[in-house]
Amino acid sequence: MNKTNESDGAAPLLRARGLSKHYGKDASLVRAVDGVDLDVDAGETLAVTGPSGCGKSTLLHLLGGLDRASAGEIWLAGQRVDEMGERALARLRREAVGFVFQAFHLMDELTAVENVELPALLAGQSPRAARRRAAGLLERVGLADRAGFLPSALSGGQRQRVAVARALVADPLVVLADEPTGNLDSESTLDVLRLFDRLHEAGQTLVIVTHDARIAATADRLISMRDGAFVDQTRLTGGTGGTGGTRGSLGALAGLEG
Amino acid sequence: MGKLVLAGRLAARDIRRHPGQAVLLLLAITAATAVLTLGLALHGVTSQPYQQTRAATNGPDVVAYLPPVTKPGQVRPGPPAEAATLTRAAGVTGHGGPYPVVWTIIAARGLTAGAETQGRPQAASAVDQPKLTAGRWVRPGQVVIERTFAEALGVGVGDRVTLDGRAFTVGGIAVTAAAPPYPNLCYVSGGGCMGTIPAGGFAISPRDLGVVWVTEPDVLGLATPADPLSSYVLDLKLAHPAQAQAFARANSGGPRPGTIRYGAGQGAGPTDLVPWTGIAAADGLLVQDEQQVLSPGALLAVLLAVASVAVLAGGRMAEHTRRTGLLKAVGAGPGLVAAVFLAENLLLALAAAVAGLAIGRLTAPLITSPGAALVGTPGAPSLTVPIAAEVVAVAVAVALAATGVPAIRAARTSTISALAGAARRPRRRRALIALSRHLPVPLLIGLRLVGRRTRRALLGAASVTVTAAGIVAVLAFHVTASGKLGGVTSGLSNPVIDRDEQMLLVLTVVLVTLAVLNALCAAWTTVLDTRATAAVARALGATPRQVSAGIAAAQVIPAVPGALLGIPLGIGLYAAASSSGRATVPPAWWLAAAVLGTVLAVAVLASLPALAGTRRGVAEILQAEAA
Numbered sequence: 001m002n003k004t005n006e007s008d009g010a011a012p013l014l015r016a017r018g019l020s021k022h023y024g025k026d027a028s029l030v031r032a033v034d035g036v037d038l039d040v041d042a043g044e045t046l047a048v049t050g051p052s053g054c055g056k057s058t059l060l061h062l063l064g065g066l067d068r069a070s071a072g073e074i075w076l077a078g079q080r081v082d083e084m085g086e087r088a089l090a091r092l093r094r095e096a097v098g099f100v101f102q103a104f105h106l107m108d109e110l111t112a113v114e115n116v117e118l119p120a121l122l123a124g125q126s127p128r129a130a131r132r133r134a135a136g137l138l139e140r141v142g143l144a145d146r147a148g149f150l151p152s153a154l155s156g157g158q159r160q161r162v163a164v165a166r167a168l169v170a171d172p173l174v175v176l177a178d179e180p181t182g183n184l185d186s187e188s189t190l191d192v193l194r195l196f197d198r199l200h201e202a203g204q205t206l207v208i209v210t211h212d213a214r215i216a217a218t219a220d221r222l223i224s225m226r227d228g229a230f231v232d233q234t235r236l237t238g239g240t241g242g243t244g245g246t247r248g249s250l251g252a253l254a255g256l257e258g
Numbered sequence: 259m260g261k262l263v264l265a266g267r268l269a270a271r272d273i274r275r276h277p278g279q280a281v282l283l284l285l286a287i288t289a290a291t292a293v294l295t296l297g298l299a300l301h302g303v304t305s306q307p308y309q310q311t312r313a314a315t316n317g318p319d320v321v322a323y324l325p326p327v328t329k330p331g332q333v334r335p336g337p338p339a340e341a342a343t344l345t346r347a348a349g350v351t352g353h354g355g356p357y358p359v360v361w362t363i364i365a366a367r368g369l370t371a372g373a374e375t376q377g378r379p380q381a382a383s384a385v386d387q388p389k390l391t392a393g394r395w396v397r398p399g400q401v402v403i404e405r406t407f408a409e410a411l412g413v414g415v416g417d418r419v420t421l422d423g424r425a426f427t428v429g430g431i432a433v434t435a436a437a438p439p440y441p442n443l444c445y446v447s448g449g450g451c452m453g454t455i456p457a458g459g460f461a462i463s464p465r466d467l468g469v470v471w472v473t474e475p476d477v478l479g480l481a482t483p484a485d486p487l488s489s490y491v492l493d494l495k496l497a498h499p500a501q502a503q504a505f506a507r508a509n510s511g512g513p514r515p516g517t518i519r520y521g522a523g524q525g526a527g528p529t530d531l532v533p534w535t536g537i538a539a540a541d542g543l544l545v546q547d548e549q550q551v552l553s554p555g556a557l558l559a560v561l562l563a564v565a566s567v568a569v570l571a572g573g574r575m576a577e578h579t580r581r582t583g584l585l586k587a588v589g590a591g592p593g594l595v596a597a598v599f600l601a602e603n604l605l606l607a608l609a610a611a612v613a614g615l616a617i618g619r620l621t622a623p624l625i626t627s628p629g630a631a632l633v634g635t636p637g638a639p640s641l642t643v644p645i646a647a648e649v650v651a652v653a654v655a656v657a658l659a660a661t662g663v664p665a666i667r668a669a670r671t672s673t674i675s676a677l678a679g680a681a682r683r684p685r686r687r688r689a690l691i692a693l694s695r696h697l698p699v700p701l702l703i704g705l706r707l708v709g710r711r712t713r714r715a716l717l718g719a720a721s722v723t724v725t726a727a728g729i730v731a732v733l734a735f736h737v738t739a740s741g742k743l744g745g746v747t748s749g750l751s752n753p754v755i756d757r758d759e760q761m762l763l764v765l766t767v768v769l770v771t772l773a774v775l776n777a778l779c780a781a782w783t784t785v786l787d788t789r790a791t792a793a794v795a796r797a798l799g800a801t802p803r804q805v806s807a808g809i810a811a812a813q814v815i816p817a818v819p820g821a822l823l824g825i826p827l828g829i830g831l832y833a834a835a836s837s838s839g840r841a842t843v844p845p846a847w848w849l850a851a852a853v854l855g856t857v858l859a860v861a862v863l864a865s866l867p868a869l870a871g872t873r874r875g876v877a878e879i880l881q882a883e884a885a
Contacts (some may be wrong), residue, residue: 023299051753061877066797068875095798101880105794109686109710117695119798121702126812150686 012025012039013205014063014174019072021058021228032058035072041166042172045196045206047154047219055228056209057178063177063207064097065089077173078222094123099168102179104159106151106166110159113138113147116165123170137165141195157188174205182217193218259588270600279570283413286566287610287656289768290559291649295554295618298645306587308538314389317435318493319502321386321537322509324356326487334478335489344492349505351497353386355489358474360481363738365786366411366419367748371466374406376491377477385437386493388471393430394600396473399428407440407468411752422480426472430585436493438540440468441752466750467545489530496587502533505514554835555765560652562772566723567603567660569779572714592669599665603657611653613648676864699804703795704811707788714787717832718780718813725773726824726856732762733844734832735853753848774863781813781864785871788798792871793879806868813864816858821853 021033032092040046048056061067063074065081072137074081076096084092093099106115113134138147141161143154151159160180168173177196181189193215208219208250216222217236224232271282277834289653313316322344327334337356345353357376364373378396388395388402396402403411408431413419417428417454438441473482481487496502553631582595592599639786694705696857735758785792792805800808833841843849 004884050812057881059879061737064634064797066875066880067877087803090799092802093797099797102795105790105797105880107791109684109706110691114691121695122699122795122799123806124699130695152683154392154575170799210669 013042013044013077014038014040014207015073015075015117017073018064019059019074020069020070021055021067023063027118031055031228033069033243035228036228038063038158039092039225040205040207042205043125043200043203044171044192044221044239045200045208045219045221047216048207048209048225049211049216049222050225050231052211054203055189056096056211056225058179059225060176060207060209063174064099066099087167094119095170096173098170098172098175100160100163100167100177100180101174102152102182104156104183111148111150112143112165114157115151115162116169119166119169133169134165137168138162140168140198141165142191156184156190160184160188160192161195164192164199168199168204177206177208179210180208181210181212189215193220205211208243263598264602264864265350265594266605268598269605272602272605282571282775282779283603283606284566284610286563286570286772287607287653287770288613290556290563290656291611291614291653292617292621293559293624293768294556294652295615295645295649295764297556298648299618299622299700308541311389311433312371312435312534315387315433316437316495317534317843318354318386318829319496319499319534320506320533321532322356322434322492322494322496323359323532326358326489327522328492334481334585335487337492340772341492344494346476347499347505347509349496349501350494352385352495354383354387354493356492358477358481358487359491360477360485360487361488362421362470362485363423364411364419364421364468364470364478365418365423365621366413369411369439371407371411371750373421373470374437375401375477376469376471376479377474378471380412380473383493385495387436388432388434388436390432393428395432396471398473399426400472401426402471403428404437404439404469404754405431405433405469405522410440410468412702412751420825421470422485423470426476432471434469435534435537435843436491437469438537441466441750442540443467443469443595443838447451480716481703486500490527498846499534499859503535506531535851545630546869551759552609552765554731554831555728555769558724558769558831559765559772560656561724562721562769563656563774564659565717565724566772566779567656568717568790569714569721569783571603571661571664572717572783578664578668579671582671583673585674589617596665598667599857600661603661604654607653607657608650611650614653615649618649621676685712687712699800700807700811703792703800703805703808704815707808707812710791710816711784711787714780714783715812715816718776719816719823720822721776721780722817723772723823723827724851725769726821727828728766728769728824729856730825730828730844730849731835733830734841735759735762735840737844737848738832738836738840777813777863778867781809782856782867784809784812784868785850789871789874793876796872796876797880802872806865806872809868809871810861810864814861817857817860818853821856824856825849825853 016036016038016197019033019038020031023030023032035056036059046234048059050056058067061071063076063081065074065084069082072082076092079092081089082094086107094100107118110118113131114138117127117130117134119253120133121127125217135144136146138144141164143161143165146154146158146162151162153160160183164177164180167177180196181192184192195209197218200206206219208215210216220235220238222232222234222235224234264586284343320342322341323337324341327338328335338360344350347527357378359377360375362373362375364371376621380396389787391400401421403413403419408428410743411419411781413428415428415430419426420518433439494505496505510866578599582599585595585598601733690705690709694702697705788809793807795808829841830842
């Protein structure tokens, strides 16, 4: 069993113990995630890296309640996630977790602001409040002038920034990002990294799954996965949580600075 | 030729890869073509049994109804001299009668009806000797009843009935070719009732009239000053039966005062002559309504089949697009791409046409039985080459109508975009999106799904419209049929309406089955099409129940106007199909129940695939989409 970040301070915001996800059985058993332990402190940026198929996306899906674990426990802000029913999980995703996907997963027929406000509408917010919040977030990600654009009229980086704004609309405890720069060119990657940097500065807890070592280097802490297990962890900044993890590293991203 | 073979092979392989879809498509078109075949095969189906009955009874070529005449010095009226004149008329080779007729009220088992009561000799007549199917021919104090009339009254040989209050025993049951059977005695083609009915003497519906035979003395005994003999019946045989109509026209007289007639024929003369062709046509009324039901029914079934094929084809559009890209990448031209696209559905349509023809051919005898009024069998329904060609053409047209446009689009699409496999970009309906923001989550999702695929929603609405129209047409039939029987308290069963109801039931089952198929396919297609979108919505916090309710709502939203539109369409359809060109509008609560029931059924049916669609995990779907 792998263990990481046994911090002595306050209880971690996100915690997993003995987390496993298996597919198939007997000879065809695949251990996508194999008994990992994980703690993520509030305000911390954690990067999970590893080769394709190592289980990092599966881990992210388990942490966010998108998938059911085969074994183990997950706690978010003191709440047991792995025992929740579908309705409670949906509420968790609405209120406490924000997702950012590699493929953006924006609704093609909705404008940027309509995409961003969607989780708020699903959460039952009034249309006016949802729109106000979405417009504010688009401004925060630098896309206020693109609010009425359809995704097809936006660049890859802009689409991902819209997706990040959407992830933030419910003011989540943690943002889970699955290869957020995987479909982006260098310039767009830098845009998104700058955005994450600002989120980190603002104290947003981030878990970023990536196979790109340069992205991973911007986190407070880096975990390497292989065959469903944690094989290494590296603290890249001085302390847990707080700010500065990403900002300090951005300048070192050779080739990304534009 | 080689390309055609290739297109056929590719189509056959695709059918094997998707047997479920092929079966659904086959079912939809087969149902439509079977109904169409039945409708076409019913033409002239009773003519053969009528001829057999005519032969078995030595039926007359012309039936004359003559006014009774009281000669000076006679107490009772007798046949007019005109009877003798007619028997000697040019072309007449034989005759039976004249027989006295009196209209009586027949009562049995608590039921009452009007009876054209003929007085017959106990010996067999040379012309029109009714064929006994049970019992024996007339005896004093006994009555022989026409078979459908006896069935409606629920009497058999040995039962007791009364004629104008006088008791008789049912001595026999018989069929005749000299008068239309119950309930069409008053619906002779080109004329009204056979014979005339004394004015004010009857308060019975023209549909509740039948023929009975008693001995001549018994008829004369039934005639009273208040209810005298109404006519004498003379059955004539002609040298040239084909000229019966001309003979009847040439020998009919002018109007006769003091009588009323039911039906269309108002040109009553002192002598009414009815050719055998008019009686045969009245016999055909038994299946005429079935034809009137089946023709629009086939149209509705064809429309539903088009919707089914379109929905099924639309559900695999993304897959077809990728396949098109692969074909183009290996050198296929637009023509071959379109041919491959069409070939699969055309092959299935041809198979369905053959199946529909076979089913129609096999089931037609079940619904075309000549009824109890005639003897003999209808024989095989007439499935001529033109009928077969029409059915095949309709089946092919269904396939072309539903897949022609996608085939052309596939031929025109660029190889690169086709290889990308992207289904058509969803439409943005700004007004619907804006409106949906104010609605509960399931309706928000449902309305946006409607906006994304407007054509599919329209198709769903059209499908529901057709189904609702069929249901409303059935309701209109019931109300109109009740209206026709209005005022009748006799409680006699009506074989024509019974058969119509059976036919409508079968047709309704076919239409509802097709509609169910459409609703399920449309919902499942929506589930497939919105799999990624629904997964994202769930990732953003929508519950599985909200998502499945949203998908169901996407089917229900267009179903509401569709069902409402079905009301005028159904009433119009029934009016167009009915011989009178009119339809009675069913009560409002019937229509409201039909609309609500239809919409509810759509909701239930749509929720099944919708619930099944949300069983798959969000992560699994998102990973599959990203791959």
